Amino acid sequence: MNVKEEEFISQYSAAVSKKKLIKEKLIKYFFMINSLAAIFLILSIFIFLLYESYRAFEQIGIGEFIGKEISTPGGTAKTIYQWYPTSEEPRYSIISLLVGSLLTALPATLISALFGIAVGIYLSEIASSRSREILKPVIEIFAGIPTVVIGFIMLAIGATVFNDLFHPPNRLNAFLASIGLSIICIPIVASLTEEALRSVPNELRMASYSLGANKWQTIKNVILPAAISGLSAAIILGFGRAVGETMIVLMASGNAAELTFNIFRSMRSMTATIAAEMGEVSFESNHYYALFVIGMVLFVSTFILNLIAELILNKMRKKLRS
Amino acid sequence: MKEVKIKINNLSVYFNYIQALNDVSIELYANRVTSIIGPSGCGKTSLLRTINRMNDLMHGFRLTGEVLIDGVNIYEPEIDVVNLRKLVGMIFQKSNLFPKSVYENLAFAPMLHGIKDKKEIEEIVERTAIQAGVWNEIKDRLNENALNFSAGQQQRICIARALTVEPDILLMDEPATALDPVSTARIEELIFELKRKYTIVVVTHNMQQAARISDYTAFFYLGHLVEYDKTTRIFTNPANKQTEDYVTGRFG
Ligand SMILES: Nc1ncnc2c1ncn2[C@@H]1O[C@H](COP(=O)(O)OP(=O)(O)OP(=O)(O)O)[C@@H](O)[C@H]1O
Numbered sequence: 001m002n003v004k005e006e007e008f009i010s011q012y013s014a015a016v017s018k019k020k021l022i023k024e025k026l027i028k029y030f031f032m033i034n035s036l037a038a039i040f041l042i043l044s045i046f047i048f049l050l051y052e053s054y055r056a057f058e059q060i061g062i063g064e065f066i067g068k069e070i071s072t073p074g075g076t077a078k079t080i081y082q083w084y085p086t087s088e089e090p091r092y093s094i095i096s097l098l099v100g101s102l103l104t105a106l107p108a109t110l111i112s113a114l115f116g117i118a119v120g121i122y123l124s125e126i127a128s129s130r131s132r133e134i135l136k137p138v139i140e141i142f143a144g145i146p147t148v149v150i151g152f153i154m155l156a157i158g159a160t161v162f163n164d165l166f167h168p169p170n171r172l173n174a175f176l177a178s179i180g181l182s183i184i185c186i187p188i189v190a191s192l193t194e195e196a197l198r199s200v201p202n203e204l205r206m207a208s209y210s211l212g213a214n215k216w217q218t219i220k221n222v223i224l225p226a227a228i229s230g231l232s233a234a235i236i237l238g239f240g241r242a243v244g245e246t247m248i249v250l251m252a253s254g255n256a257a258e259l260t261f262n263i264f265r266s267m268r269s270m271t272a273t274i275a276a277e278m279g280e281v282s283f284e285s286n287h288y289y290a291l292f293v294i295g296m297v298l299f300v301s302t303f304i305l306n307l308i309a310e311l312i313l314n315k316m317r318k319k320l321r322s
Numbered sequence: 323m324k325e326v327k328i329k330i331n332n333l334s335v336y337f338n339y340i341q342a343l344n345d346v347s348i349e350l351y352a353n354r355v356t357s358i359i360g361p362s363g364c365g366k367t368s369l370l371r372t373i374n375r376m377n378d379l380m381h382g383f384r385l386t387g388e389v390l391i392d393g394v395n396i397y398e399p400e401i402d403v404v405n406l407r408k409l410v411g412m413i414f415q416k417s418n419l420f421p422k423s424v425y426e427n428l429a430f431a432p433m434l435h436g437i438k439d440k441k442e443i444e445e446i447v448e449r450t451a452i453q454a455g456v457w458n459e460i461k462d463r464l465n466e467n468a469l470n471f472s473a474g475q476q477q478r479i480c481i482a483r484a485l486t487v488e489p490d491i492l493l494m495d496e497p498a499t500a501l502d503p504v505s506t507a508r509i510e511e512l513i514f515e516l517k518r519k520y521t522i523v524v525v526t527h528n529m530q531q532a533a534r535i536s537d538y539t540a541f542f543y544l545g546h547l548v549e550y551d552k553t554t555r556i557f558t559n560p561a562n563k564q565t566e567d568y569v570t571g572r573f574g
């Protein structure tokens with residue numbers, strides 16, 4: 001190889017690598033800008049909610065959002081927990097809405113945990129690859145049903161069937177809504193459970209079988225304990241989805257703004273309240289700002305739930321990798 | 323005096339349409355260490371997993387021929403796989419301790435098989451850990467997560483765990499491949515100790531290791547048993563040209 005040739009090659013390869021480098025850098029910046037934009041967006045939503053809630057606290061007072069103290073005819077004071085921003089004496093207790101949200105979300109989470117984990121175990125540990133290939137898309141379809149359709153079905157058919165069978169005090173109630181919520185939460189918990197179980201290294205199954213354990217003993221004593229953090233994350237994320245869901249609760253829960261702990265009564269959730277009232281409220285009224293307080297409570301609580309789930313998952317991945 | 327512990331007659335193993343072992347007949351002796359050597363993919367792991375029926379878990383597994391342990395064909399329908407696996411312990415290439423405490427790892431099998439008395443379990447834990455030469459390192463750390471221990475320690479805890487079912491036979495699939503020389507030496511010493519009580523079958527890719535630890539060596543190639551003899555003979559004066567080429571490192 002003569003000197004000229006060498007020069008040519010070195011120049012040429014330098015040009016190529018420079019071009020490649022620029023391309024890689026551009027790609028890197030593209031993704032960085034995207035993620036920064038996402039963070040910026042979330043942050044501005046939060047600041048916006050915070051600002052509007054601040055206005056609400058300023059104009060209405062923080063105490064009002066817990067409950068309202070009124071004096072009874074007997075002369076004693078009593079706190080009532082109601083959400084009635086449009087009444088003459090407006091009431092802004094978020095407590096009743098918070099309890100409403102929990103009254104639908106907690107049973108839905110319980111149901112989804114039970115069935116979702118069972119389905120996840122089936123998918124990961126028991127199903128043949130054929131039946132898994134069929135079952136997985138079916139489950140994903142369930143997760144993708146528009147929630148308004150589920151709400152409608154619960155309202156039209158679910159309520160009638162449930163009413164005829166159990167005669168609850170209210171035709172539309174929290175229980176009905178939580179059944180509807182389960183339809184979307186079960187697939188979420190199921191696929192997250194499957195993912196968690198599949199991330200358990202196969203060597204652990206082998207160890208268990210080689211010690212004489214059968215399939216159930218292996219699932220119960222080895223696989224589930226190894227995936228416990230993944231399972232908790234699945235349940236938390238399912239819960240987050242149930243708390244954040246709007247349409248199903250709006251349609252199936254009866255929408256009564258009374259504080260109740262009875263699951264067979266009508267109630268109202270935080271999400272349904274925002275959805276139902278935001279369209280009609282007059283701009284920058286007290287009611288308008290109060291809705292933002294609900295929004296902030298929702299935003300913060302789902303954010304924290306997701307954060308906890310993410311932390312747990314991270315920890316699990318690290319633990320299983322070592 | 324040597325006593326035949328495992329007798330394999332005309333064994334062929336298939337995974338779907340792949341044939342992993344082809345008409346293998348071999349007798350493995352009690353209280354001896356037998357090395358299984360051969361190039362990658364020649365069926366060493368398949369052979370080990372046939373002896374404790376772990377292959378049953380593999381998709382598309384099928385076999386013809388017989389595997390007799392103490393004269394009993396372990397593929398007879400009336401054989402209880404749980405009892406078989408209590409008779410035949412297995413050590414894997416990479417330690418696969420459960421992400422639980424050391425104690426829970428060692429108590430796993432005894433509790434599984436119905437031992438409830440805490441004292442009895444503690445005795446088993448101590449005895450097997452002593453046997454596996456790891457007791458001194460774990461005795462003050464029994465409640466610590468097993469994955470906190472070094473790779474070599476973990477592998478010896480695995481051996482202890484395999485001993486908790488009180489097996490007669492230990493199958494080891496490249497037990498020291500993932501370890502540093504010092505840890506490897508400890509495992510080799512341990513194998514030497516354990517053969518007094520157990521029948522040991524070790525798969526290894528390390529010729530020096532096979533020569534050091536085993537009494538008998540079987541050389542496999544493409545699913546066939548090419549040569550099986552005393553280790554000294556396999557490494558000094560093999561009958562087969564392929565064996566000679568392999569143990570001297572000319573191919574593999
Ligand atoms: N579960 C399985 N499914 C399909 N084929 C398999 C399975 N296990 C082993 N085989 C095939 O059987 C043959 C023998 O494999 P085996 O694992 O017994 O080889 P090996 O000698 O242990 O190799 P290595 O030294 O790489 O561990 C290979 O062709 C392998 O692809």
Ligand SMILES: [Mg+2]
Pocket residue numbers: 366367368495
């Ligand atoms: Mg192998």
